[in-house]
Amino acid sequence: MMSTSPHPEASHHVPFYLPGADGSDPIMVGAGIFLTVAVLAFGLLFLRLHTLPERMAHRGHKLQFEIVAVLGLLALFTHMHIFWVAGLLLALIDLPDFTGPMRRIAGSSERLAGLPPGGGDVTSDLPPVHERQTGNRARHLVDERLDA
Structure with a gap:
């Protein structure tokens, strides 16, 4: 049977950095x-x-x-x-905003052509401009271009 008591000749003061008799470190x-x-x-x-x-x-x-x-x-x-x-x-780097001016230019061009806002969007699923029901001025401009 093992005894956990220190040897009689050992120092009674054990430094904290040494593991204890119970195995704690x-x-x-x-x-x-x-x-x-x-x-x-x-x-x-x-x-x-x-x-x-x-x-x-x-x-x-x-x-x-x-x-x-x-x-x-x-x-x-x-x-x-x-x-x-x-x-x-x-x-x-602070990149300039190119989309804002381009949207304004597109909106102005649509107003000049008599199209509704977003009417000149070629990426939409809508039919081409000459097949759409738009204002009289837009139809007139389209007809002039088709006749030319």
Whole structure:
């Protein structure tokens, strides 16, 4: 039978860093807790830094944000840092809005042609302009162009 009492010649004061007679090891428990917290903190810092371009581009245009997000995913899955750098640079650049002026030009052209708003959209499922029932002026303009 084993005795858990210390040897009579052993010191009665045992330092805290030595395992106890019951097998507990406070240094190993502390190191395990520290390692777990350190790994979680490093992972959160890495993911926060990795999503920096997406968070910066979120305030911009939707297309710019989507391109930056795709570059971020490519950087994450391919481990090629150039995609992350490209996404960061794209997020830093303020792209001009080309769609707003183009929509205004299209709307003005439709008004000049006498079409209803969105009537000149060629990507819609509507029939061509000369087959649609539009205003008299639009039919007149279409007929003039067909006769020419």
